[in-house]
Amino acid sequence: MKTRILTVVLAMFTVVAFAQKKEIKRAGKAVEKGDFQEAKSYLQQAEAQLANADQDEQADYYLYKGYALIGTGENVPTADLLAAADSFKKAAELGHKDAGEGLTAASNALVTAAISDQEAEKYTEAAEKLFTSYELNKEDTLYLYYAASNAVNAKDYDTALEYYEELRDLGFSGEETQYTAVNKETGEEEMMGSKEQRDLFVKSGEYINPQEKVSESKKGEIAKNIALIYMQLGEEEKAVEAMEIAKQANPGDIGLMQAEADMYYGMGDMQKYREIMEQVVEHTPDNAVLYYNLGVSTAELGEKEQAIDYYNKALELDPEMSNARINIAYVILSNEEPIVEEMNQLGMSKADQKKYDELAEKRQNLYKEALPHLEKVLDKDPTNVEAARTIMNIHYQLNQTEKAEAMKQRIAEMEAANQ
Incomplete structure (x- = not known):
């Protein structure tokens, strides 16, 4: 009686295993002809007894499941893409000879979908897909780099930090x-x-x-981002520590020096920022942007003449840099405030009246000194409303009413064109 029951059970197992094998083969044929929904149906029927299948059959199952989930590769839900990648990985682990092609297909589909997500500003989804693509092939470290960038855009700083630190530990430079x-x-x-x-x-x-x-190394950018993320998380000591580690590993790296300067700028340490930037300029003396940035930080430190020198150097290297001209004008005009304060404190005596007239003339000279810089900006960029409005105000202060009114009309035309 016991032997008879065992025979029946074994017979049932053989039938189930045969049916399961048949369903997996049918799924494979459905995939070959592009009928992915039919393939999914067959795979669903085979799934219940998958644990009883041999290794080759399981490998086939996961390979076909991966292709069925990807389908044509268009408008595939994120969950399906991630599940497809997981299926191909299982097929590879089980030794399927075609798993490599499947992994490549999954990676390509993930990257294509991530690009669409990025364009739609779905940064979290893009980061997840790019990281999964990287995990499918650890040699594709560029995908990890882009995953980190998208995580930053998503303001998921913890994830971004994890990715950037892995890139740093791998020695990734992005050079090609x-x-x-x-x-x-x-x-x-x-x-x-x-x-x-x-x-x-x-x-x-x-x-x-x-x-x-x-191509330029991305090591400096990665180090900077690690430090900036620590700063974003309120951990300035770790930010400085991360930068020091990066500098020790890459001595003399200009990108890292720039990153360190940016870090101190973010901390509000203008003095340290300028010290490092001056070192950077020594190595790259023909970079107009560096001189412009030095002008900004030096102006914030209150060293106005030095700031103007840096802006002028930037303009020597790049005469089209309108922002440098605007900033020169603003540095000059920033000297107006103490003059006005002193004028307001004067009394009605003859001596005070004489001093008032001297200060008024000094104030007028500031306007005259700043005006040519702003006019050059407007010559090169006729749509610059900010420069035009400042020019108008200067003309009013210089009692050049006709010029001021003409500029006022020009501003009105600019604003109308932008509506």
Whole structure:
């Protein structure tokens, strides 16, 4: 009696296992013909007895499930993409020879979806997908970098910090060789997919001036972001410590020096910021933006003449830098306040009246000194309402009513055009 029952149970198990194997094969055929919904149906039927399947059958199951979840790759829900990635990983662990292709397909689908999320400002979803793509292939560290950036945009600083610290520990620099050539027709430099492609285009005669460039290291940016995140979390000591560790690992790195300066700027330590920025300028003396930033920090320290010198240096290197011209004018005009305060404190005596007239003339000279800088800004950018409004006010102060009214009309036209 016991033997007969055992025989029946074994027979039932054989039937179930055979049916399960058949469902998995049918799912595979459905995937091949692109009927992903049918594949899901077969896989659902096979799932109940999956634990009883042999390793090869389980590997097939997870491979087909991954492809069924991805489908055409368009408008796939996040949960399905993540589940597909997990299925391909299981197929790989079970030794399926085609799991690698599946992992690549899942990675591509995740990255494509992450780009869409990023464009839609769904930064949390984008970060999750990019991190999952990185986990599918740890060599794709660039995806981890982009995952960290999206986590910052999502204001998920804890996650961003975790990703950036992993990038730092991996020694990720993001440097890559870029192959470029100039399109003879457009005169523009274009980036090529490979050296071979670049050389082929140059050989065709349609491109000239082939170049190889190494992209800028991202180590400084990563160190800066780690420090800034610690600052965001209110942990300034850890921010400084993180920067020191990065500097020890990468001595002389200009990007790190800039990052350290930015960190101290964020802390409000203008003196330390300027000290480091001056070191950066020594290494990169032809960078107009650095001189402009030094002008800003020096002005905040109250060293106005030095700030103007930095702004002028920035303009020597980049004559189109309108912000530097505006800031020069504002530094000059910032000297007006103490003059006005002194004028207001004077009495009615002859001596006070004489002093008042001297201060009034000094005030007028400030306006005359600032005016050319603002006029140059407006010449280069006729839509700059901020510069135009300041020019108008200066003309009023100089009793140049006709010029002031003309500028007032011009401002009205600018504002109407922007509505």
